Amino acid sequence: MSTPTPEPTQPKKANPNADPGHPQGKALTTSQGTPLKDTDHSLKAGPRGPVLLQDHHLREKITHFDHERIPERVVHARGAGAHGIFTSYGTGSKICSAEFLAEGANTPVFVRFSTVAGSRGSADTVRDTRGFATKFYTGQGVFDLVGNNIPVFFIQDGIKFPDVVHAVKPHPDLEIPQAQSAHDTFWDFVSLHTQAQAHTMWFMADRGIPRSFRMMEGFGVHTFRMTGPDGSTSLVKFHWKPKLGVHSLVWEEAMLTNGADPDFHRRDLSEAIKAGAFPEWELGLQVFEDNEEQMFKGIDLLDPTKFVPEELAPVTMVGKMVLDRNPSNYFAETEQVAFHPGHLVPGIDVTNDPLLQGRLFSYIDTQLTRLGGPNFSQLPINLPHAPVNDMLRDGMHQTYIHEGIAPYHPNSLDGGCPFMAGEGGNMELPFIDFPERVAESVKERANPVSFDDHYSQARMFYRSLATVEQLHVQQAYAFELGKCASETVRARQVQALANIDAQLCAAVAGELGLPVPEADTEVPDAALCPSVSQLGGSWPVEGRVVGIVASHSTDAAVIERLVADANLAGMRPLLVAPVGGTLADGSPVDRTLLTARSIEFDALVIADVLSPSDGARVDRDTKAGAPTPEGGKDLDPRFVLLLQEAYRQSKAIVALDGVGLRFPDAGIPAESAGVLPAGVEEAVELVAALLASHRVWARFDSPTS
Ligand code: HDE
Numbered sequence: 294m295s296t297p298t299p300e301p302t303q304p305k306k307a308n309p310n311a312d313p314g315h316p317q318g319k320a321l322t323t324s325q326g327t328p329l330k331d332t333d334h335s336l337k338a339g340p341r342g343p344v345l346l347q348d349h350h351l352r353e354k355i356t357h358f359d360h361e362r363i364p365e366r367v368v369h370a371r372g373a374g375a376h377g378i379f380t381s382y383g384t385g386s387k388i389c390s391a392e393f394l395a396e397g398a399n400t401p402v403f404v405r406f407s408t409v410a411g412s413r414g415s416a417d418t419v420r421d422t423r424g425f426a427t428k429f430y431t432g433q434g435v436f437d438l439v440g441n442n443i444p445v446f447f448i449q450d451g452i453k454f455p456d457v458v459h460a461v462k463p464h465p466d467l468e469i470p471q472a473q474s475a476h477d478t479f480w481d482f483v484s485l486h487t488q489a490q491a492h493t494m495w496f497m498a499d500r501g502i503p504r505s506f507r508m509m510e511g512f513g514v515h516t517f518r519m520t521g522p523d524g525s526t527s528l529v530k531f532h533w534k535p536k537l538g539v540h541s542l543v544w545e546e547a548m549l550t551n552g553a554d555p556d557f558h559r560r561d562l563s564e565a566i567k568a569g570a571f572p573e574w575e576l577g578l579q580v581f582e583d584n585e586e587q588m589f590k591g592i593d594l595l596d597p598t599k600f601v602p603e604e605l606a607p608v609t610m611v612g613k614m615v616l617d618r619n620p621s622n623y624f625a626e627t628e629q630v631a632f633h634p635g636h637l638v639p640g641i642d643v644t645n646d647p648l649l650q651g652r653l654f655s656y657i658d659t660q661l662t663r664l665g666g667p668n669f670s671q672l673p674i675n676l677p678h679a680p681v682n683d684m685l686r687d688g689m690h691q692t693y694i695h696e697g698i699a700p701y702h703p704n705s706l707d708g709g710c711p712f713m714a715g716e717g718g719n720m721e722l723p724f725i726d727f728p729e730r731v732a733e734s735v736k737e738r739a740n741p742v743s744f745d746d747h748y749s750q751a752r753m754f755y756r757s758l759a760t761v762e763q764l765h766v767q768q769a770y771a772f773e774l775g776k777c778a779s780e781t782v783r784a785r786q787v788q789a790l791a792n793i794d795a796q797l798c799a800a801v802a803g804e805l806g807l808p809v810p811e812a813d814t815e816v817p818d819a820a821l822c823p824s825v826s827q828l829g830g831s832w833p834v835e836g837r838v839v840g841i842v843a844s845h846s847t848d849a850a851v852i853e854r855l856v857a858d859a860n861l862a863g864m865r866p867l868l869v870a871p872v873g874g875t876l877a878d879g880s881p882v883d884r885t886l887l888t889a890r891s892i893e894f895d896a897l898v899i900a901d902v903l904s905p906s907d908g909a910r911v912d913r914d915t916k917a918g919a920p921t922p923e924g925g926k927d928l929d930p931r932f933v934l935l936l937q938e939a940y941r942q943s944k945a946i947v948a949l950d951g952v953g954l955r956f957p958d959a960g961i962p963a964e965s966a967g968v969l970p971a972g973v974e975e976a977v978e979l980v981a982a983l984l985a986s987h988r989v990w991a992r993f994d995s996p997t998s
Pocket of ligand 1: 369372406407423424425426441450451452454513514515597630631648649652657660
């Protein structure tokens with residue numbers, strides 16, 4: 294079945310307040326459109342006299358400025374967004390009647406990625422869960438898929454959300470630490486509240502420090518219900534699968550990046566889009582039978598702290614999303630976008646997951662404060678592309694000039710409008726609340742027994758990881774708990790780890806200098822699910838950043854070849870030289886030894902060895918550094934630092950034949966995995982082959998990070 298494709302970007306209801314832009318050659322005006330002669334001087338009683346209250350332009354300009362900030366999101370305050378398009382394969386249309394899942398349907402989308410805990414100005418690469426929220430502007434209204442990059446959540450019931458957020462936010466007395474879970478209140482909460490252990494395990498693993506938003510999976514977390522064209526229903530879980538694979542930073546990179554480039558993820562996303570390396574995800578569904586138990590192979594589908602391994606229920610791909618346009622105004626789009634898990638379209642409905650039910654209340658409520666009133670759906674970024682015909686009226690920031698006199702139903706004065714779907718001859722398919730039978734029960738504040746197991750999936754996740762990933766988990770727990778001042782809190786969390794995995798517990802306890810406790814809870818073993826590991830695949834290298842280290846006397850032909858090969862492979866070459874300016878081939882230097890840091894590069898190609906004297910550009914002819922006693926070159930310490938960090942972070946390093954780089958001079962063992970000499974013709978090809986597995990994992994056999 295094919296469906297009419299909604300016109301992409303143009304909202305049907307024109308926004309009367311659309312930005313008039315800045316017409317070239319026109320005068321600056323007040324907000325009322327009055328042309329102005331001067332915006333640089335206040336109106337004064339003489340050049341040295343007092344400023345006059347009468348100056349309307351001064352007061353308007355400053356008053357508007359005073360109110361430029363709105364409250365930041367209470368969680369997920371820091372984010373970055375992009376526009377794109379979702380194209381449906383049609384493979385979901387049997388189980389879901391939503392038109393945007395019909396074959397070939399194209400739907401405009403806006404996605405906002407975020408961290409959870411930090412303030413709006415915090416750094417991108419902190420250890421945290423990431424939000425992955427998608428607004429589908431469908432022809433049947435807006436559908437928001439407001440998910441995370443981790444398929445399980447901290448808590449099972451919405452009523453606990455303020456508690457977990459209070460715990461992870463900075464300590465209330467001094468408001469530190471910012472955007473960190475490495476502090477006492479967080480670990481106090483998760484060790485006392487053991488249903489949080491599974492989620493915590495996921496973000497202590499590498500998923501907590503993604504390499505890029507482009508390399509994250511997304512999950513709807515909760516189970517949703519879909520209704521097919523024949524009226525049959527299924528339970529489903531949503532998955533986003535990134536084309537580039539799931540990759541992470543290592544902890545040293547994440548920490549360096551927080552200082553060196555706090556906008557790392559935001560920059561990466563916008564630069565990839567600018568460079569035409571459009572990020573892509575496939576949308577997939579795990580589909581379960583809709584029965585009264587709402588269980589699947591012993592996993593309660595209403596428990597948001599549990600996920601269903603793909604080994605047990607494969608993910609069927611139903612469409613593809615491509616992000617191809619950066620926002621033009623951060624505030625208007627990324628800041629003002631308002632998501633809500635209750636923004637559903639016909640064919641998709643919620644379930645009784647008590648966390649999801651809590652969310653259904655929260656999102657509108659928070660927008661009232663954040664966006665200043667009930668009309669936030671009229672903001673351009675939130676405006677549905679489907680026609681809106683509601684009876685909501687007035688309120689703060691009302692931008693519609695509604696016609697008619699009878700905004701109530703039924704009425705006989707406005708021609709009876711609006712009708713309900715199906716009434717008065719209209720054929721629109723309405724949203725129908727699924728008529729779920731609600732079991733006769735007593736009112737109580739309680740969880741089902743099936744919510745009681747808090748450890749088995751944390752264990753299953755940990756044991757399914759590759760050895761190097763497990764090592765990262767151990768180091769993450771040891772680091773985070775090492776930042777806790779309270780010994781009681783540390784010991785309690787170590788006890789929780791004893792219930793998850795004895796080896797993990799021993800490693801962390803050893804690092805903290807604490808005794809290793811015995812498990813105090815009996816935990817059933819679940820079958821392992823290797824699909825949670827990020828290792829072992831081979832991925833496209835599009836948009837990966839390769840640093841080409843050259844000097845101002847490197848041969849033009851060498852630079853041209855390396856840059857061309859990198860571009861051809863879809864990678865992003867960045868030229869690193871001792872100082873700025875242009876290189877022999879005329880290319881501008883992208884990074885200097887002062888501004889380059891390993892974190893920015895996925896791999897390095899060394900086209901020249903940089904010596905301290907390279908910095909003196911005027912003296913190019915004598916550029917070779919003083920020979921070391923052993924006959925090698927004197928190396929600029931910043932060049933050495935770049936190499937050593939790249940080495941420690943297990944990045945491919947390829948040195949061109951003949952440049953005379955002796956790795957041991959830079960403190961790098963000569964025989965190291967992924968540290969290679971190469972001719973200029975094959976250098977980039979070699980890098981691409983190594984990058985396909987993301988990092989040179991073999992080097993972590995003797996890890997230093
Ligand atoms: Fe949210 N969450 N949340 N959340 N959430 C918000 O809404 C809330 C939960 C998620 O980029 C807030 O507009 C409650 C799960 C994302 O704009 C707020 C509960 C998942 C974003 C809110 C949850 C999420 C939010 C803050 C427990 C993954 C960012 C500002 C019942 C499935 C959206 C806002 C964006 C944002 C409440 C749990 C994801 C306060 C009460 C589970 C990606 O309304």
